[in-house]
Amino acid sequence: MQEQLFYVHPQAEVEAGAHVGSGTRIWRQAHVRTFATIGEQCNIGKGVYIESHVSIGSRVKIQNHASIFEGVTVEDGVFIGPHVCFTNDMFPRAITPAGQLKGATDWEVTPTIVCYGASIGAASVIVCGVTIGSFALIGAGSVVTHDVPSHALVFGNPARFHGYICRCARRLTAVQEQDGQHTGWCETCQTYCTFER
Incomplete structure (x- = not known):
């Protein structure tokens, strides 16, 4: 039997078919769905939800209770603060126009990309269809509705440009x-x- 090279807390759930890289730690009540991919040396906090077909790079830190839904790609070295939520459908409805409950094939997933080294502050909402550039910094509590350039500092609702940021996250x-x-x-x-x- 092959030794498991990553850690999963006994109260976390990693479904069969998910891929988790070596050195990654997944803490209690986290849920990683089938076909999700997580790279090496990541830290997945308490209560994090990672849906099917989400791609997480290596050395990513995702803090408690973040929700990452299908269609999201997170590159290496990204920080995602607690309670961050990624949306994935521009036109969400629970039911079809005929009043039937929507099934998995009824959703229109719109991709979102978080590029290398970017940081997303606590309780931010990332509306699907955006690209967050390398080393960009999203302030806590922001609602991101448009692309964010590399090294940009944005915050607010909606998030607006407030300057440029170094790799060390200082202005x-x-x-x-x-x-x-x-x-x-x-x-x-x-x-x-x-x-x-």
Whole structure:
């Protein structure tokens, strides 16, 4: 019998057919559905729900009670705060126009992508169909309805642009743009951060 290379709390549920990478820890009351994929060295907090066909990269931290529904792709190194909710249908209804309860094939899943190194603050809602760029930072309690550029700081309802962020999650100053490249100064790192928007 092959040794399990990841940890699942006795009160968590990982359905048959889900893939979990080595070094990943899944804590109590989390639920990972069939055909979900989770990479290596992730931390999946208490009560997290990961639906079928969700793709989670490696070294991702998902805090307590986040809900990640089908159609979501989370790249490596992403932080998802507690109680974050991803939607996946732009036109949700419990019933069909004829009044019948919708089945699994009646939903119109709209994909969402969270790119490398991005962070999503607690209790944010991510409306489906958006791309959150690399190292973007979503402030707590935000409702994201549009794409978020790389290294952007957004917050509010709806979330709006409030500046640029370093890889260390501190604000960049003196941001300049030339030929599609942005450069900003990070006081914390004492270095320039260069990125494409």
